[in-house]
Amino acid sequence: MSKKNRDKPQTTRPVGEHDAEIRVLLAELCLEEGSLLRCLQLLNDHFGFVPESGIGAISELCNVSRAETYGVLTYYSDLRTTPRAQVSVRLCGAEACQSVGSRELEHAWKHKQSSDFDGESVETSEVFCLGNCALGPSALVNDQQIGRATPEILGQRVREILAKA
Amino acid sequence: MKIFIPCDTAAVSVGADAVAAAVAANEPGSTIVRNGSRGMLWLEPLVEIEIDSVRHAFGPVQPSDVPAVLAAATADCAGSDLYLGATDSLEWLTSQDRWTFERVGIVDPASPEDFLAHGGLAGLTATMKLGPQESISRVIESGLRGRGGAGFPTGVKWQTVAAAEATRHKGAPAGSPVHKYVCVNADEGDSGTFADRMLMEGDPFTLIEGILISGYCVGADTGYIYIRSEYPAAIAVMQRAIELSRERGWLGDSILDSDFSFDIHVRVGAGSYVCGEETAMLESLEGKRGMVRPKPPLPALEGLFGVPTVINNVISIASVPSIMARGAAGYANLGTGRSKGTSVFQLAGNIAQGGIVETGFGITVRELVTGYGKATRTGRPIRAVQVGGPLGAYLSESELDVSADYESLLAADAMLGHGGIVVFDDSVDMARQAKFAMEFCAEESCGKCTPCRIGSTRGAEVIDLIVRGVDTEANTELLEDLCEVMRDGSLCAMGGLTPLPVLSALHKFPEDFNLKVVPRKENA
Numbered sequence: 257m258s259k260k261n262r263d264k265p266q267t268t269r270p271v272g273e274h275d276a277e278i279r280v281l282l283a284e285l286c287l288e289e290g291s292l293l294r295c296l297q298l299l300n301d302h303f304g305f306v307p308e309s310g311i312g313a314i315s316e317l318c319n320v321s322r323a324e325t326y327g328v329l330t331y332y333s334d335l336r337t338t339p340r341a342q343v344s345v346r347l348c349g350a351e352a353c354q355s356v357g358s359r360e361l362e363h364a365w366k367h368k369q370s371s372d373f374d375g376e377s378v379e380t381s382e383v384f385c386l387g388n389c390a391l392g393p394s395a396l397v398n399d400q401q402i403g404r405a406t407p408e409i410l411g412q413r414v415r416e417i418l419a420k421a
Numbered sequence: 422m423k424i425f426i427p428c429d430t431a432a433v434s435v436g437a438d439a440v441a442a443a444v445a446a447n448e449p450g451s452t453i454v455r456n457g458s459r460g461m462l463w464l465e466p467l468v469e470i471e472i473d474s475v476r477h478a479f480g481p482v483q484p485s486d487v488p489a490v491l492a493a494a495t496a497d498c499a500g501s502d503l504y505l506g507a508t509d510s511l512e513w514l515t516s517q518d519r520w521t522f523e524r525v526g527i528v529d530p531a532s533p534e535d536f537l538a539h540g541g542l543a544g545l546t547a548t549m550k551l552g553p554q555e556s557i558s559r560v561i562e563s564g565l566r567g568r569g570g571a572g573f574p575t576g577v578k579w580q581t582v583a584a585a586e587a588t589r590h591k592g593a594p595a596g597s598p599v600h601k602y603v604c605v606n607a608d609e610g611d612s613g614t615f616a617d618r619m620l621m622e623g624d625p626f627t628l629i630e631g632i633l634i635s636g637y638c639v640g641a642d643t644g645y646i647y648i649r650s651e652y653p654a655a656i657a658v659m660q661r662a663i664e665l666s667r668e669r670g671w672l673g674d675s676i677l678d679s680d681f682s683f684d685i686h687v688r689v690g691a692g693s694y695v696c697g698e699e700t701a702m703l704e705s706l707e708g709k710r711g712m713v714r715p716k717p718p719l720p721a722l723e724g725l726f727g728v729p730t731v732i733n734n735v736i737s738i739a740s741v742p743s744i745m746a747r748g749a750a751g752y753a754n755l756g757t758g759r760s761k762g763t764s765v766f767q768l769a770g771n772i773a774q775g776g777i778v779e780t781g782f783g784i785t786v787r788e789l790v791t792g793y794g795k796a797t798r799t800g801r802p803i804r805a806v807q808v809g810g811p812l813g814a815y816l817s818e819s820e821l822d823v824s825a826d827y828e829s830l831l832a833a834d835a836m837l838g839h840g841g842i843v844v845f846d847d848s849v850d851m852a853r854q855a856k857f858a859m860e861f862c863a864e865e866s867c868g869k870c871t872p873c874r875i876g877s878t879r880g881a882e883v884i885d886l887i888v889r890g891v892d893t894e895a896n897t898e899l900l901e902d903l904c905e906v907m908r909d910g911s912l913c914a915m916g917g918l919t920p921l922p923v924l925s926a927l928h929k930f931p932e933d934f935n936l937k938v939v940p941r942k943e944n945a
Binding site: 289290291292293294295296297327328331332333334335348350351352353354355356383384385386387388389390391392394396399401402403404 | 430431433434435462463465590609610611612613614615618650651652653654688689690691692693694705706707708709710711726767768769770771772775776798799807811841843844845846849854857861864865
């Protein structure tokens with residue numbers, strides 16, 4: 257996700273909705289020194305994103321300012337402020353994958369996504385290196401690593417996940 | 422029947438899990454071991470079948486091939502088209518000198534017993550027999566240098582931390598406990614590198630042993646492994662290995678009946694490339710934005726939470742157990758000049774035979790790329806090779822005879838980095854690659870240094886202008902100037918080395934920028 261997009265958290269739920277749940281989740285972790293990032297990661301993993309109400313709760317529990325929490329939240333590209341789509345397709349755009357056609361794959365996949373999965377909850381984003389650089393182009397569909405990816409393989413995996421959901 | 426099917430991410434990405442399921446269905450009585458990868462990634466999923474204590478390799482195996490492979494294994498292996506030979510006799514492996522990767526692909530990464538059976542903990546035992554000071558001398562003697570890219574002598578770093586007094590966390594009240602830490606950098610973000618991942622997934626106990634040796638030598642009490650979030654399998658394997666080590670008493674109090682106590686924790690990154698820089702990693706470990714710190718103070722003296730800290734790359738620290746077990750002299754005899762020992766090269770990108778080659782420094786890039794790698798996967802001619810990740814220089818085809826070691830690459834205006842080698846065929850547009858280097862820097866810069874934060878965006882724009890033919894002479898000079906400012910005016914390698922791929926592309930492939938010749942600046 258580009259930095260521009262993650263600069264502005266978009267609240268989709270009323271503030272405070274998850275407050276009680278968040279306090280239970282963070283009860284122990286927030287006591288550890290320097291656990292601000294890990295608190296944010298925990299909420300991000302649990303909810304799929306960091307809810308607006310989490311910023312206030314974490315700031316209070318970790319005894320840091322809202323600005324500091326917000327600063328860390330917006331620094332790391334893994335941390336989201338909006339809910340995840342059902343299927344996330346992450347395409348590697350780094351050099352090793354570029355050398356075997358990742359740019360062409362991205363183009364072809366986006367075309368396929370708009371024609372085959374129009375209106376479905378599928379999001380595509382770029383990632384820099386998945387550590388599978390000898391078998392590129394690499395992709396991650398939810399938690400499944402895919403080597404030598406093609407639009408067809410990606411489409412098949414996405415369909416399987418959507419069918420199960 | 423004992424059958425080995427890798428659980429390595431690369432193998433799984435091309436169907437190893439489905440192959441394992443097919444084997445279990447076809448041969449219900451067999452023992453399936455999910456090992457790491459042998460590093461011959463073009464042959465994955467590589468299935469090994471143990472017959473009379475010899476492992477025979479078949480690959481690449483798809484689920485539909487499984488019945489035929491199993492049938493061949495019970496009769497004549499060679500009856501299968503996928504049969505490669507006894508694994509240990511394959512030339513790719515016999516020609517290598519594996520120290521750091523000696524157990525990767527061989528042992529079961531989920532089994533501490535298997536680790537012990539293959540010589541695990543011999544390094545730690547030897548270290549404890551020698552004592553901290555003598556052990557550090559051995560590490561220095563081995564010539565081991567940082568494999569993350571900076572190439573600083575590992576033993577010297579340990580010496581500095583060992584000599585420093587343990588202190589309490591910065592800002593902690595008087596009377597708080599004092600510490601020293603060992604932090605392992607497993608934020609392997611460079612494109613074209615995967616050695617850290619393969620070691621963690623294939624032989625996690627060796628990394629734990631290396632951290633224990635380091636902690637014992639410098640007098641630390643806790644280790645942290647900072648693993649990038651893009652490596653979920655490595656995170657899971659390391660966490661399981663740490664749990665198993667605690668159960669075994671390899672972590673905790675009185676390790677191996679000594680008075681040495683130590684524990685290790687995994688910390689997960691959050692998608693920031695610059696957190697692979699050691700001081701940014703410390704900030705991230707402290708829960709903050711991953712912004713680079715100025716040096717001094719050295720992390721060895723004021724590192725995590727302000728206490729003396731060893732920071733080592735996964736490969737550096739995982740090389741120590743084999744050095745301590747097999748002898749520093751043997752390791753130091755490998756390699757060339759001041760680049761001693763072995764390097765774990767990673768062949769990647771557009772390459773026919775990609776994977777891991779661990780061998781002494783001094784092999785040429787050409788031998789790696791065309792000898793082991795068998796040139797491009799597409800079959801087209803090699804045009805450029807990027808060594809050392811996104812901050813490494815592009816070499817042209819005519820430069821490939823350079824020796825792959827720290828000094829020779831530096832002399833060729835390039836760098837070894839983490840040992841990743843990415844091959845491009847003749848369809849590559851080098852102006853586009855140069856622009857990408859700038860764009861990547863703009864995306865991943867932590868923002869602390871202006872030349873890196875803003876220069877990278879301007880750099881991408883200027884490259885566009887040059888390619889479009891706008892005022893090319895002035896803009897080329899501007900790009901060179903900008904690169905100089907980035908190189909000299911940035912705290913860390915992100916801004917400081919981005920000029921390397923940019924300028925190497927500009928100077929070696931001017932035709933891609935629609936230029937005739939670009940004279941190299943005297944001081945560039």
